[in-house]
Amino acid sequence: MVPLFKLGYAVPRCRGNLSYASAKAGKNAKAGSSKKTAKADESAADDGDSKPEKVVKTDAEWRKILTPMQFKVTRKKFTEQAGSNPLVRNHKDGVYHCVCCGEPLFDSKTKFESGTGWPSFYKVLDEKAVTELEDTSDGAVRTEVQCSRCDAHLGHVFSDGPQPTGLRYCMNGASLKFVDRKKEQAAKDKDAKPAKPKPAKTDKGKEATD
Secondary structure, three states, rough: OOOOOOOOOOOOOOOOHHHHHHHHHHHHHHHHHHHHHHHHHHHHOOOOOOOOOOOOOOOHHHHHHOOOHHHHHHHHHOOOOOOOHHHHOOOOEEEEEEOOOOOEEEEEEEOOOOOOOEEEEEOOOHHHHHEEEEEOOOOOOEEEEHHHOOOOOOEEEOOOOOOOOOEEEEOOOHHHEEEEEHHHHHHHHHHHHOOOOOOEEEEOOOOOOO
């Protein structure tokens, strides 16, 4: 792939155009009461199953299933060193999942070479799969991206990405797990396949036959 951004690899943190947070806030404020009414209507029609079931674990439980780096990044909001994760250079076809809970987050078709040293995407698979939060920990206002299912810290999103979205989801490779497209589809087919009904049993415990 041809790099779209030549920002270099000597970037200490995942940085970029910080206007995304303020632009988003302005857009939400401009929507006004009509947006609130629409949300109320959606809530009334929502059966509560629009998001996957929440995954909650203690730090001790997370440590058992994550590597030290994965734990530092996802549970303690640490930023991995730029260029240190092999997923930066991964160009295979597939889907990127949350390393903590397995939630599908990004499609490889939306991955691009940002030149930052972190895996970058211009779109999430499903907006409900991530949660965006204001982050001022670095001395400036940024937009943190978390997995909505397990609250894992993934990275940040900026408004200096390519079209069609103009966004750059700057993710820590340690927070992601790549699954090959064929394996991803095989898993979906397996889940979609109806379970084979068990044969009925007679009073003597033997399987009934025609």
